[in-house]
Amino acid sequence: MQDSLQSTYKQLEQKSKYTNIFLRWFLYFILILFASYFIFPLYVMIVTSLKTMEEIRQGTLLTWPSALNFDSWAVAWGGRGYGAGDTFLKPYFWNSIKMVVPAVFFSTFIGAMAGYVLTKWRFKGDKWVFLFLLFGCFIPYQAILLPMARTLGVLGISNSVIGLVLVHTVYGIPFTTLFFRNFYVSIPTELVKAARIDGAGFFKIFFKILLPISAPIIVVTVIWQFTQIWNDFLFGSTFSFGEAAPIQVALNNMVLSSTSVKEYNVDMASAIIAGIPTLIVYVLAGKYFIRGLTSGAVKG
């Protein structure tokens, strides 16, 4: 009796062991499959950008370049050095930076303020204000093009970086407000009450008490806004042209309006350059994001 029971357990143990090993390998297989699926386009881009046009024409998509050749990167960034018709990314890259930094700053700051008011200084009709702001998240880009173009015209800032900063700030506020509102809702209102009894006012409570503990949500908002604004093409192409265009518009012009021969290596290098800042933001801020989440300084 005792022995037969023991052997039954042994069999069960063996069986579950094999099942576990199989499942583990299956899991790795799936993970590797998906990972390669996602990494594949990036691989093609990098490899192609390092090849010469000769190599591209002769080899396949996947072949390695014969030598590390950064010429196409130089061309994409700084151009070929002849006058008219030479489009390259450098000036537009700085346009984008000049647009992104203030737009991200203002939209994040205004969103933080709005979230603070909506959660900690409740007023009559605050639910409606929030509802309308939320509604703003669902308005498609295309719907605001015409009214915004008119507004920029009246303000006299169409086709300028300042105009784009305004557009992106306004369009970003619903999202940033939503982020901050949801974050501040989870922070005990007793904190604000305590500060009020201690004699701190509206702004002091915001800057001294709430903002210092908002790092996680600031990082989330900055990542979101930076990506949105940097990668935007529609607003950029609608409200700006020529010199004032942001990088995504310039990239499009470069790739589509180039002369007879399609220079895939330069196109790929340009596309990567245009994508690098968002990657950097993810890599740098992503670390702080996780750190912010795990510090858990708010809850008792």
Add this chain to the structure above:
Amino acid sequence: MKTLKIKELSKNFGTTEVLRKINLEIDEGNFLVLLGPSGCGKSTLLNIIAGLETINEGNVFIDDYNVSKVEPKDRNIAMVFQSYALYPSMNVRENMIFGLKQAKTSKEKIEEQLEKVSKFLQVDQLLERKPSQLSGGQRQRVAIGRALVREPRIFLFDEPLSNLDAKLRVEMRREIKKLHQQLKTTVVYVTHDQTEAMSLGTNIAIMNHGVIQQNDTPENIYNKPSNTFVADFIGSPSMNLIKGNLKENSGDIFFVASGSNLEVPIKDYDFKDKSNLNNKEVFFGIRPEHIFFKKLHETYFEITLRADLSEYIGHEQIVTFDYANQEVLAKFSSTIKIELAKEIRLYFDLTQASLFDAQTQERI
């Protein structure tokens, strides 16, 4: 002069009435506990005293000065919150002196206060730490310290011990009591825990549905509850309320439980109104701890009841008896052996009994 006076205060959120015509007074140095079930309005009342909540009707006076429209910071009060509400980004020192800095207190005065209070509360070793690096008890101490450094006229406590575990709660309760004994500052303390209320308060105001049910000393609240709500709310297990009628027989008054013939004599009971007692429908209230297994005193009333259930809880046991189909709970030492489903002779201490009008639920 009353340190705190609340007059005819009413408050509603939209159409919900939270507080109704509240009147309260506290003398200097007293410890008032606002006690009641959740949603009774006690925290709202405290927030109104602090000035964190607006008033719909009525007024709040501190030292006879009407502060109804005065900002929280100018009311000369300090508050300790349930979640401690320590500023997470500041260390203990910054937390404690934040209020003084806002009030533009001189540097020397701030340092002096900080040193005095942090020594007093034994948090002087923790001054450089962030709140997240403190234990629950330490956080509580710092929160109290933050209130203390301001030397307020009135301390407001909003369920300060609810977030602590049972053992720490008892310790901190004693410390708050000690604190009050030493400082003799006026305190208003909100809790839903009756043990806390009983042990801390010099006065307890029991609230329900936005109305103060009884405002009295802990002894009177326990011994002479003014209505069935208070009788039921205070005590664990709560007071037995046995339904029945009063009988008047040649000057003597008896209680007869519904469905029983036994006449329980009501002698030396302090009736508010002696008229019209005959046949009055009442609740006869007796606490489980006033039912005895032995006749310890001449005046105890002997009664025989059937034991139905026994709950053992360590140092004592709670036994459920059947009294003419009504449940009666009694508390005995756990050393006593009770045989279930048997008639057992018990003794009621009638001097501790209460009578309530069955219609109005008020004490008679």
